[in-house]
Each structure stands twice: as C-alpha cells, then as structure tokens.
Amino acid sequence: MDLDYRWRAEVTDAELVKLTRSHGGAPEPGWWTRVRAHSLGWMTARVPELVGFANVAWDGADHAFLLDPKVRPDHQRLGIGAELVRRAAAESARAGCAWLHVDFEPHLRPFYFDACGFRPTDAGLIALG
Numbered sequence: 001m002d003l004d005y006r007w008r009a010e011v012t013d014a015e016l017v018k019l020t021r022s023h024g025g026a027p028e029p030g031w032w033t034r035v036r037a038h039s040l041g042w043m044t045a046r047v048p049e050l051v052g053f054a055n056v057a058w059d060g061a062d063h064a065f066l067l068d069p070k071v072r073p074d075h076q077r078l079g080i081g082a083e084l085v086r087r088a089a090a091e092s093a094r095a096g097c098a099w100l101h102v103d104f105e106p107h108l109r110p111f112y113f114d115a116c117g118f119r120p121t122d123a124g125l126i127a128l129g
Contacts, residue, residue, distance in 0.1 A: 001047060005083065007091045008041045015050045022072045040064055041091055043084045051075040054084040056092055056100075064092035066102040082115040 013032040020027035038057050045052030054069035066088060071081045089100050103125075104112050112118045 001078070003051075003080065003083075004046045004048070005087055006044050006046075007087065009044045009046075011042065011044050011050060011053065016053060019050055019053055019070055019072060023070065025070070040095055040097070041088070043088045043091070045071070045075075045080050045084055047075075052080045052084050054081075054088050056088050058092070058095075058097060062096075062098040064095075064097040064100045066100055079115075081111065085116045 011032070013029060016032050017027040017029055035055065035057075040056045040058040042053065042055045044050060050072075052069075052071040052075065055067045057065045057067055066085065069081055069084055071084070092100050100118075102112055102118055103123075113120070
C-alpha cells in the first residue's frame with residue numbers, strides 16, 4: 001500500500017467527519033475549523049483518500065498534546081496509527097517541544113505504550129462536565 005504521510009497538509013472538515021464516522025464516532029461538523037487554529041500541526045495519511053489523522057495541540061512552548069488520532073477501520077492494524085504518532089512526535093520535537101502528552105482509554109494502553117513508545121506517568125484530571 002502506497003501511503004502519503006504529510007505534516008500540516010490540507011484536510012477538510014468534511015474529510016474528518018467522514019473519517020470519524022467510519023469507526024462509529026459522532027463528529028461535530030465545524031470541529032476542525034474551530035480546532036485548527038490551536039494546533040501546532042497534524043499528520044495525515046492518504047491513499048489518496050484520507051485514511052488516518054492525528055492532531056497535535058500545544059502550549060506554545062515545551063508541551064505538545066496528541067489529540068484525536070484515528071485510522072479508518074479497514075486500514076487499522078497495519079501500523080498506520082503508530083506511524084502517524086511517530087511522525088507527529090518528530091515534528092513536535094522539530095518545533096522545539098520537549099514533551100508529547102497523550103490521554104487514552106485503558107484498552108488503548110498496548111497501542112500507546114507498546115506500539116508508540118509512550119511511558120506511564122503520574123497525571124491528574126478534573127472532570128468538568
């Protein structure tokens with residue numbers, strides 16, 4: 001499979017809605033328009049349609065935050081998600097960030113810890129809603 005990975009490549013809200021729906025998500029149209037301005041960058045994977053995406057928000061300095069990684073179900077378990085994360089981490093480091101943070105549900109531990117190289121840390125969380 002010939003995949004085209006790109007950092008900060010053009011991606012439309014409609015493409016992200018379609019990708020999110022492909023794995024049962026409930027996307028909110030207009031989300032990408034609102035979020036994009038707060039992103040350090042994002043990785044896309046295309047064949048040529050969008051099959052993978054990962055957004056990286058940041059604090060404007062040392063901390064980057066991996067958000068919304070997703071791969072279309074018929075392209076999962078092929079290493080695309082891990083490659084999106086690897087490339088997003090490299091671009092975050094190139095931008096001067098010292099840390100890449102991620103939050104995830106417990107069933108995703110093997111992906112983030114084993115496939116992507118994250119390590120467990122102490123963290124805190126306040127539910128706001």
